[in-house]
Amino acid sequence: MYQSFYNLRSKPFQLSPDAKFFYNSRGHKRAMSYLRYGITQGEGFVVILGDIGTGKTTMVQALFDQLEDDVVATKLVTTQLEADDLLRLVVTSFGLSDDGESKASLLKKLEAFFLAKSREGKRVLLVVDEVQNIPIRSLEELRMLSNFQMDGTALLQIFLLGQQEFVKTLQADGLEQLRQRIITSHYLQALEHDEVEGYIEHRLAFAGWKGDPLFDASAYEEIYAYTLGIPRKINTLCDRLMLFGYLEEIHAFDANVVKMVTSELQGEMGATPVLQHQGAKVSQKLVEVEQRLCSLEEKVEGFEDGIKSQRSLLTRLWPSR
Numbered sequence: 001m002y003q004s005f006y007n008l009r010s011k012p013f014q015l016s017p018d019a020k021f022f023y024n025s026r027g028h029k030r031a032m033s034y035l036r037y038g039i040t041q042g043e044g045f046v047v048i049l050g051d052i053g054t055g056k057t058t059m060v061q062a063l064f065d066q067l068e069d070d071v072v073a074t075k076l077v078t079t080q081l082e083a084d085d086l087l088r089l090v091v092t093s094f095g096l097s098d099d100g101e102s103k104a105s106l107l108k109k110l111e112a113f114f115l116a117k118s119r120e121g122k123r124v125l126l127v128v129d130e131v132q133n134i135p136i137r138s139l140e141e142l143r144m145l146s147n148f149q150m151d152g153t154a155l156l157q158i159f160l161l162g163q164q165e166f167v168k169t170l171q172a173d174g175l176e177q178l179r180q181r182i183i184t185s186h187y188l189q190a191l192e193h194d195e196v197e198g199y200i201e202h203r204l205a206f207a208g209w210k211g212d213p214l215f216d217a218s219a220y221e222e223i224y225a226y227t228l229g230i231p232r233k234i235n236t237l238c239d240r241l242m243l244f245g246y247l248e249e250i251h252a253f254d255a256n257v258v259k260m261v262t263s264e265l266q267g268e269m270g271a272t273p274v275l276q277h278q279g280a281k282v283s284q285k286l287v288e289v290e291q292r293l294c295s296l297e298e299k300v301e302g303f304e305d306g307i308k309s310q311r312s313l314l315t316r317l318w319p320s321r
Helices: 026-041 056-066 083-093 103-119 136-145 166-170 173-180 193-206 217-227 231-248 255-269 273-317
Strands: 045-050 071-077 123-129 156-162 182-188
Touching: 026 045, 026 056, 026 156, 026 182, 045 056, 045 166, 056 071, 056 123, 056 156, 071 083, 083 103, 083 136, 103 123, 123 136, 136 156, 136 173, 166 173, 173 182, 193 217, 193 231, 217 231, 217 255, 231 255
Parallel strands: 045 156, 045 182, 071 123, 123 156
Antiparallel strands: none
16 A cells, blocks of 8 residues: 555565564574574573564574574464364474374374484474463473484474563473473563664665655654564554555654654554553552652651650659749
C-alpha cells in the first residue's frame, strides 16, 4: 500500500520474523556470540531469554542462515506441549515419520537418526522456542534426549529460547540435572537509545529506501520514548507511521507526526504497555512514599510520647515552686 508511494521494494516493518532484516545491535551481537559458542561446544543446553518482541526468533533464523553444512538444525515452537506430544513434534521436525508409534519406538527412531548424522560427520541441533510455559515433564523429556551419545560424544545439542518467566521453571526441584547441563545462558536486552535510528534505517534499506520518507532526530527520540527500544514495538509503530504518511502524503517525519500516530494507537488499544509499565512504577513509588511517611509519623509520635514521659518525670522530681 504505502510501498509504491515511497518507492519501496517490500514492506520494511513486517511483524513476522525474517532473517534478512536481522539487525546486529550490541545486545544481539552478544547473544549471537553465545549461540555460536554453544555450537562450538556441540553439547548441553544454551538458554537465551528476553522480553516479548526483542528479536529472539529473528536472531535464530539469522543463525540458521549462517550454519555450516555439518550442522543439521531444526526449530520448533512450544508453549504448553506435554512430554509425549513434544517428543512426536521433535520427531517430525527432523523429517522423520510418526505413525502413532510408542514412545520407545520414537526414541529408537531418533537415536538411529542422530547416530547416522554423527557417522556422516554432522552435528544435530534442536532449537525450542517459547519455552516460558513448557511443562516440567516436557523439559525432562528434552534432557533425556540430550543423553544420546556415541563414544562419549553428545549426539544432540539443544537451545532453549523464551521469556524471563522461564527462570522460575528452571528452579524447580526436579530439574537439577538439566540445570547442570546448561553450558551458557544470556538475557537479550532491547535496543539502546542510540541504536533505534540504525535499526529503522537498516530495515528501510533492505526494502529499497532512498531517503523517502525522511526521519529527523526528534522522530527517533519519540519512537524510542514510545517503544523503549523493543524491536517488535518499533515495527508496529513504524508500519503505522508509514501508512499515516501515505494517507496524509507526508515525506518527512518529526516528533509531531510520530505523536499523532502514537495517539491513534493508544486510542485503539488503550494505554500502551510502556505507559502501563510507567504507571505501575509511579504507583509503586507512591506506595513506597506513603509507607515511609507512615514510618516517620510513627517515629515522630514515639518521640513526642518520649518527651511527654520525660516532662512528667521531671515534674515529679522537681515540682514547680
